[in-house]
Amino acid sequence: MAPTDAYARIYAVVRRIPRGRVATYGQVAEAAGLPGRARQVGYALHALAGGTAVPWHRVVNAAGRVSARAMPGDELRQQQLLEREGVGFEGGRISLPRFGWRRRGAR
DNA sequence: GCAATGACGCTCT
DNA sequence: CAGAGCGCCATTG
Numbered sequence: 001m002a003p004t005d006a007y008a009r010i011y012a013v014v015r016r017i018p019r020g021r022v023a024t025y026g027q028v029a030e031a032a033g034l035p036g037r038a039r040q041v042g043y044a045l046h047a048l049a050g051g052t053a054v055p056w057h058r059v060v061n062a063a064g065r066v067s068a069r070a071m072p073g074d075e076l077r078q079q080q081l082l083e084r085e086g087v088g089f090e091g092g093r094i095s096l097p098r099f100g101w102r103r104r105g106a107r
Numbered sequence: 108g109c110a111a112t113g114a115c116g117c118t119c120t
Numbered sequence: 121c122a123g124a125g126c127g128c129c130a131t132t133g
Contacts, residue, residue, distance in 0.1 A: 006130090025115055040130050042114035047131090059114075067114040075114090 009033060010044040016103075017058045020086035022094055023101035024062045031103065042067065057081040058101075064094040 025038035
């Protein structure tokens, strides 16, 4: 019952995502120290419940798309937030190679 | 403790 | 390039 530890780790990673960029669940999971547990990252964000200072809207799936949530319309809001930060959507999809978060100095 | 679900990812068609 | 199916792991009931 103390998954909060892993959750806090995920939140910390999401928090370090620079504005105008998006990270995939798998990437966040790996950065959080949970390789292969991308699904749990989604769980953690779902448990977020709003009110938390975590830019969860910067987290998208590997398809570069916003994952379907329980509340329809909320994903629309996430897309709008990303566009507002400078992320460009292509056909409703984000160009991960272009806006994908790159915590490596590579570029 | 067992079974089902889930903000996902990858491979094949 | 796009769409569909299968797999992996943790959380919840």
